[in-house]
Amino acid sequence: MIQLNFKQIVVFVLVFVFSVSVFSSLTSAATSTPGFRENICSRLTNFISKMEVRVSEKEQRIRGRHQDGIEKRGEKLEAWDARREERRASANEKMTDFFLKFEQRAQTDIQKQAVAVFKAAVLAAIQTRQAVVDAAIVSFRSEAEKLLAERKSVAETAVAVYKVSQKAAFDKARSSCESGVDPKTVLETLKTELKAAKDKFEVDRQAIEIVASKIRALNETKKAAFDKAHGDFKVALEKAKLDLKAAFPQPTLTPAISQTTTPTLSPTP
Template identity: 40%
Template structure:
């Protein structure tokens, strides 16, 4: 009995000893198997996380660059407006200065012509020996004065018509240019706002960038098209120049015709022997 019990104890101890050896081995094997299985999963997750982080960072960079680029566009547009205003002021000043100089020269010449003409009338009157001759000189003087007045009025009207036309053409060009710049500016601003909103709402940055680039290209193309149309307005000046030239030539021709008739009538009062 004791011997059997002892054997049972020894067997139990032996089993425990074996189990004690097997359990660590099993646990170790299990842990090893678990780590071997889990480690790739962890690595995959880390890789995925890194990829996501990298993608997120890249996406953020794209959005940041878009915002930065769009912010740089605004000063350029402001610079364009400033240069445009400076150019307009320069052109306006040149036009006004040129007109003032031409008006002053014309006024000075007319005063000189008037003075010389009065001297010629006085000399003619000195040669008038009879009342009929004196009347002929007075008639000649009135005819010449009327012809000169008509010529001046015609030329002044031609000048005013030309200047009014130029002013209108400049105004139309200014309006068209302002509209073109405003359309471009508004389109760029809208594209910027949309890009910012899309980035904030998680739209694929590549799509955001593509849409933004397309919007800017459309804005530039529209501006270039508007610019060509504006340049065509320059052609509206040519007809004004031609009309002024023709009106001036007609005024001079009418004047010469009237003066020639007055001269013929005057000669009739002073017969040559």
């Protein structure tokens, strides 16, 4: 299943970071507004508390959407598998009718044998293709789940480290204010430490992109397996058609064979 929406995580994490304009206004007020020096720490503490509440609420909303996403993805996969089986069943019915028409056309023992060989070859080709496709799907989903779990772990670790650094910066700012440190120094120090935490988070986040590239590579591997399975099936089908033609008079069989397209004889993979 798809795990966490990491772009949303980044958004809610970065909401914590004070903008340059906020720092500039507070710093300016701390140095130029009469009486503001005395209550700057109180205002800073209130501002930090409000930001923490906002981010906590946003985090809860994101996790709620994340859980909904997991459930919806599971439902989509189940629906996709069901549609695939339905298409295969429908194609199997058409294929049975197709084989029946050829069996009815067969007059001699040689022709009957040729139809039997043709039918066996086509069924074997279909089964082989479906087996390859199904195996590719199972492998992709299994490996993708592992990578998604890894990505989730990497992202959550990066977020946790960021939040710890951020909290330390906030706690230090509060403590400095209570200790009588100049408000301008408190704000500038907080700004510097939050930027360092953000920069560290951005570096850690690169590991998430590496995992994402692995998932894309998995998808390409699955697609390559699909393409090869389809290609091998077409080759086997064409050979079976040529062998069948040899046992029947051309005017009788050629039209029917020419209409034997891959979709007709191949249940959806």
